[in-house]
Amino acid sequence: MAGRGGHAVTDLSGALQEPWPDIRLQREAVGLGMWFFLASEVLFFAALFCSYAIYRSFNPEAFRIAAAHTEIIYGSINTALLLTSSLTMTIALRAATAQLRWLTLVCLGATAVLGVAFLVTKGLEYRGDIDEHLVPGPGFPLTPPATAIFWGLYWIMTGVHAIHLTAGIGVVAVVMTLFWRETIPVQGSTVEGVAIYWHFVDTVWIFLYPLIYLAGRS
Structure with a gap:
């Protein structure tokens, strides 16, 4: 296992879980499982x-x-912030694959921060x-009334995204703790699933940003 100085780990037996015969198959299973999970999330955000x-096409002004x-x-x-966090997460995955314990911890910590x-x-x-008072309901200040539809979608979409990001931060914190306590060795298959999810959350924001902030300024 990696020492405090961040040297590479050669024994990954502690990371192998049943029923997988080797790390390679386990890593592929983690990636495939995460992609199946994200497929359902993509459908949700697509809706x-x-x-x-649809609402914008009927109420462009x-x-x-x-x-x-x-x-x-x-x-x-x-x-x-999110684009930078994608960079730090990518470095963390590369470091974990190379079994560089301290660099992995630093980059995961930076991602969470x-x-x-x-x-x-x-x-x-x-x-x-x-x-x-930009919350749809009594006292909403904007006109025409269809402006409230935009703000309703704003609160829903950004709120759901924030929930997903919060979950991602929690998972990153758990993985960091496991690595820090040396409960499991630092290796790429653990970080890969987290990285896929994190990049998904970042990608959703890349779509939300122009829809929410640029629509009225183009």
């Missing part, structure tokens, strides 16, 4: 995106007015939105 597209009231600075900061920074920034944005 939200289709709803957005209302959506333009509504989107102009989003905070593009917050959205841009969060986009930069960037994810938390995203949630904090999003929380500040939500507070501003609430202060501006």
Whole structure:
């Protein structure tokens, strides 16, 4: 197992779980299982995106007015944070594959911190939105009425994304803890499933950013 100095590990027997005969097959199974899971998540987000597209096609001007009231600075900061987190997660996967314990831990930690920074920034944005009463319901300040549809979708899509990101941060924290305590050896098959999920969450945001923040500014 890797020492405190981050040297490569040669014994991966502790990472092999039943019923897999070797690490290669286990790693392929982890990746395949995660892709099957993400297929259902893609369908879920696709339904939200289709709803957005349909309502926007019927109310283009209302959506333009509504989107102009989003905070593009917050959205841009969060986009930069998630893109950077994808980089650190990629490095973590490479490091884990090479069994570089300390580099893996550092990059996983950086990924989790960037994810938390995203949630904090999003929380500040939500507070501003609430202060501006940009929540569909009594006292909603924008007209025409169809602007409320945009903001309803805004809260649903960004809220669901934040839940997925929170789950991702939790998984990263668990994997870090297992590596730190040397409960399991540092190896790529453990990190690969986490990396696939993290990149999926980042990709969803890449689609959300132009739909939410650029629609009223194009």
